[in-house]
Amino acid sequence: MPEAIIFDYGVGNLLSLKCALEKVGLNAKITVSSHQLKNADAIALPGVGSFSAATTKLNAVKEHLAYAVESGTPLLGICIGLQLFFKESDEGPGIGLALFEGKSVRLPRSVKVPHMGWNTLRIVKQNQLFEGVDDESYVYFVHSLYPVLVDKEIVTAETKYGTTFASAIASESVYGTQFHPEKSGDVGLKILGNFAKIVKR
Secondary structure (H helix, E strand, C coil): EEEEEEEEECCCCCHHHHHHHHCCCCCCEEECCCCHHHHCCCEEEEEECCHHHHHHHHHHHHHHHHHHEEEEEECEEHHHHHCCCCEEEEEEECCCCCCCCCEEEEHHHHCCCCCEEEECEEEEECCCCCCCCCCCEEEEEHHHHHEEEECCHHHEEEEEEECCEEEEEEEEEEEEECCCCHHHHHHHHHHHHHHHHHHHC
């Protein structure tokens, strides 16, 4: 069974992601070990937490994550995990992985923040992660910031909440969701199942 490493950088929601990945056929392990990252079949950056605190923990493994991405190891970033794909966030200081150009900015003051609850996905570009997922499917969000990308070509889904923002991206073996698939019921399990299929190929 392929091994998926959930990197623990001090955020919440690790166990629910571990359980969901195991449901879809991956051997999921939570770790802070750079050695395990190097040998992983897939890597997940999870959670609910602080950009600044997460970047501090990630500093020790940035090179290993960069090597994994270059080697084609499937990488899934969820919520703050997606935001860590970028160099900066309006949430606070710290330098993210800078895999893509852009930054995370705050949701507009015109809406209640955090954006918490179910909302729809508008699939703007079909990709492996959304195979069998209907456009306008409902998924679960908990966030106060969202990514603004320079390269719009890697945006695969958008969501409206005060503004229209990128709620999923995909580029080669790197996938990111602003929503929480592990909390999104059958639709979320379908998405994670698709990720597992990518890992197993």
